[in-house]
Amino acid sequence: MSTPIYATTRSNPFSFDDRNRNLPVPALVEAALARGEAILTREGALRAVTGKYTGRSPKDKFLVNEPSVRDKIDWGPVNQPMDPEVFDRLYRRVTEYMEKRQPYIFDGYAGADPAHRLPIRVINELAWHNLFIRQLLIRPTQRELAEHRPELTLIVAPGFKADPARDGTRSETFIAISLERGLILIGGTYYAGEMKKSIFSVMNYLLPEQGVLPMHCSANVGEDGDVALFFGLSGTGKTTLSADPERRLIGDDEHGWSGRGIFNIEGGCYAKCIGLSREKEPQIWEAIRFGSVLENVMLDDQRTPLYDRKDITENTRAAYPVDYIPSSVVPGIAGHPKVILFLTADASGVLPPVSRLTPEQAMYHFLSGYTSKLAGTERGIVEPEATFSACFGAPFLPRPPLVYAEMLGEKIAEHDVRVYLVNTGWSGGPYGVGKRVKLEYTRAMVRAAIKGDLEKVPMRPDPVFRVAVPESCPGVPQEILWPKNTWKDPEQFDRQARELARRFQENFAKFKDIPSRIRDAGPKAE
Numbered sequence: 001m002s003t004p005i006y007a008t009t010r011s012n013p014f015s016f017d018d019r020n021r022n023l024p025v026p027a028l029v030e031a032a033l034a035r036g037e038a039i040l041t042r043e044g045a046l047r048a049v050t051g052k053y054t055g056r057s058p059k060d061k062f063l064v065n066e067p068s069v070r071d072k073i074d075w076g077p078v079n080q081p082m083d084p085e086v087f088d089r090l091y092r093r094v095t096e097y098m099e100k101r102q103p104y105i106f107d108g109y110a111g112a113d114p115a116h117r118l119p120i121r122v123i124n125e126l127a128w129h130n131l132f133i134r135q136l137l138i139r140p141t142q143r144e145l146a147e148h149r150p151e152l153t154l155i156v157a158p159g160f161k162a163d164p165a166r167d168g169t170r171s172e173t174f175i176a177i178s179l180e181r182g183l184i185l186i187g188g189t190y191y192a193g194e195m196k197k198s199i200f201s202v203m204n205y206l207l208p209e210q211g212v213l214p215m216h217c218s219a220n221v222g223e224d225g226d227v228a229l230f231f232g233l234s235g236t237g238k239t240t241l242s243a244d245p246e247r248r249l250i251g252d253d254e255h256g257w258s259g260r261g262i263f264n265i266e267g268g269c270y271a272k273c274i275g276l277s278r279e280k281e282p283q284i285w286e287a288i289r290f291g292s293v294l295e296n297v298m299l300d301d302q303r304t305p306l307y308d309r310k311d312i313t314e315n316t317r318a319a320y321p322v323d324y325i326p327s328s329v330v331p332g333i334a335g336h337p338k339v340i341l342f343l344t345a346d347a348s349g350v351l352p353p354v355s356r357l358t359p360e361q362a363m364y365h366f367l368s369g370y371t372s373k374l375a376g377t378e379r380g381i382v383e384p385e386a387t388f389s390a391c392f393g394a395p396f397l398p399r400p401p402l403v404y405a406e407m408l409g410e411k412i413a414e415h416d417v418r419v420y421l422v423n424t425g426w427s428g429g430p431y432g433v434g435k436r437v438k439l440e441y442t443r444a445m446v447r448a449a450i451k452g453d454l455e456k457v458p459m460r461p462d463p464v465f466r467v468a469v470p471e472s473c474p475g476v477p478q479e480i481l482w483p484k485n486t487w488k489d490p491e492q493f494d495r496q497a498r499e500l501a502r503r504f505q506e507n508f509a510k511f512k513d514i515p516s517r518i519r520d521a522g523p524k525a526e
Contacts, residue, residue, distance in 0.1 A: 019102070020103065021105040028127050028128070029290075029291075031127035032127040032128040032131065035126075041303050043304075044289050044290030044291075045289060045291075046128055048293065048295055050191045053189040053190060055191060056193055056395070057173045057189055058078070059077075060188075061177075061198075062081065062082035062169075063082065063177050064082050064181075065081040065082065068179075069179045074399055094185050098125065098160075104123075104126070105123050105124075105130070106130055106134045106137070107122075108133075108134070109144075110137060110202075110203055111256065112267070113333055115260075116212055116256055119152070120150055121148075122153070123155045124156045125157045128293060129156055129190075135292070137267050152199070154184045154186060157185075157186070158188065158190040175198055177198060177201060191295075193270065193317065196270060201396045201398060203265055208407065214254070214265070215229065215231065215256070216233075217231040217253075218252045218255075219255050219332075219337070220243075220244060221247060222450070227261070227334050228242075229337045231366070232342065232345075233369070233392055235373075237343050239271040239272065240271075244446075249283075249325045250264050253266065253270060255332075257411055261335040264322070267321060268322055269287070269319070272316065273305075274308075284318065287325055288305070289324070291320065291321065293319040293320075295317040295318075296313050298311050338415075338450075339420070340418070342357075343422050343424055344424070345423075345425035346372065346426060347425055350464075350484075350493060351425070351465065351483065352483055353424075353476075353480060353481060354454070354473065356418070356420055356470070360521035361466070363408070367391070368504060368508060369391055369392045371386075372385060386500075388507040418449070418452075418455075421467055422446060422449075423437065423483075424436070425437065427483055427486050428486040441476045441480065448473050448475075448476075457472050466523060499525075504522050504523045
């Protein structure tokens with residue numbers, strides 16, 4: 001039976017066989033197996049391989065240059081414009097392709113707070129993609145499903161390869177977002193993370209107009225209702241550090257901060273699982289079971305996942321519902337945060353593993369968004385590469401970074417939030433010489449920051465980065481708190497630290513009309 005289904009309330013319908021609409025998990029698993037899209041692991045998770053693209057394709061992402069949004073977008077290499085006529089032609093080609101298939105449809109929501117949630121429809125060529133997005137978005141009740149009217153639709157056709165000369169794309173891959181029409185087209189890539197991040201990009205556009213700060217962060221809450229936020233790019237430890245057995249998980253990657261508090265934008269988690277072990281990350285380990293999706297993970301002859309292997313990519317991933325984590329908060333709503341942690345994976349090995357920031361330093365480091373892109377998170381990244389990503393999420397920000405930074409600064413001041421910079425990267429030398437800070441030490445520092453233990457110990461300013469470094473921390477060797485102590489050559493450390501400070505300054509120079517109190521809060525290379 002072919003039924004006309006509107007992509008959204010603002011765009012044209014196309015017809016498809018609707019038998020595969022809002023299927024339960026077992027039916028999607030059966031379909032993926034029957035179609036040869038994936039296989040089952042020993043623990044029951046569905047394992048898929050994404051082919052040549054094992055990470056996001058940021059250079060193939062476009063925003064449609066439409067009158068209603070044109071003056072609000074931060075156009076440039078992140079938000080590349082696409083003409084509406086080009087988008088329309090691509091839309092017709094993609095829908096013609098999908099009408100010849102039997103796509104899988106999921107209706108759900110982004111935003112756990114009903115006051116700010118977005119109804120979404122996802123139309124997938126593949127069953128395993130539909131299972132992935134079903135587990136990542138917020139799943140409606142039967143009553144909500146009967147009333148569901150999509151305001152955003154994704155049409156995901158990985159088998160459709162664009163012709164750049166004909167379709168106006170850069171390559172065979174495309175992620176094209178029409179904010180005016182509430183429509184996203186994705187094709188030419190099997191990497192499921194493109195769906196998740198394109199939805200986040202739309203929420204980053206919509207929420208500020210509702211007075212809500214969208215954030216690329218994980219969040220958890222303690223028994224006393226004390227909320228902590230963990231900002232950081234992929235690979236810095238958001239998912240790992242927020243999945244703490246001593247606290248309840250709100251969400252692992254995307255949140256909104258409204259006048260009432262924090263809410264999860266998603267209903268699932270998307271964890272990097274390279275090097276995953278039961279001992280270090282027991283909650284994530286136990287969450288990978290029937291209903292979960294593994295991407296690009298090697299298996300042995302018994303179909304046991306080999307998490308230490310990176311034959312396909314280092315960016316191996318696991319997707320699962322947030323309620324697979326014991327004691328998770330469902331729905332993902334909590335109060336205002338008490339502590340914010342900016343996570344960075346410093347590949348140069350010179351940033352302190354934990355330090356306290358003043359409000360001005362918090363604004364500086366939020367706008368800077370320094371970290372190292374880790375291997376596999378984007379196409380072409382094969383080893384850690386220093387980068388500055390405004391607001392710890394520049395690839396997903398349609399609006400200028402100052403829009404989000406000013407909102408964060410206001411909320412930090414209003415709620416008297418403590419802010420820390422946590423380096424989950426290298427110690428004892430740069431990448432290739434030193435080693436990553438042990439997870440057990442990072443966990444101890446994070447817990448001390450959240451509990452307020454670091455407020456009880458003396459702190460000294462770092463001479464280059466000028467952040468306040470604690471002289472001690474429970475459960476952490478004192479010598480690693482000052483990274484210079486871990487280097488064999490102190491003079492080489494000083495040179496490396498000054499070089500990183502110089503890079504901070506060069507990056508920050510692009511921000512105009514910044515108050516001097518914030519601009520002067522950064523590192524000093526002299």
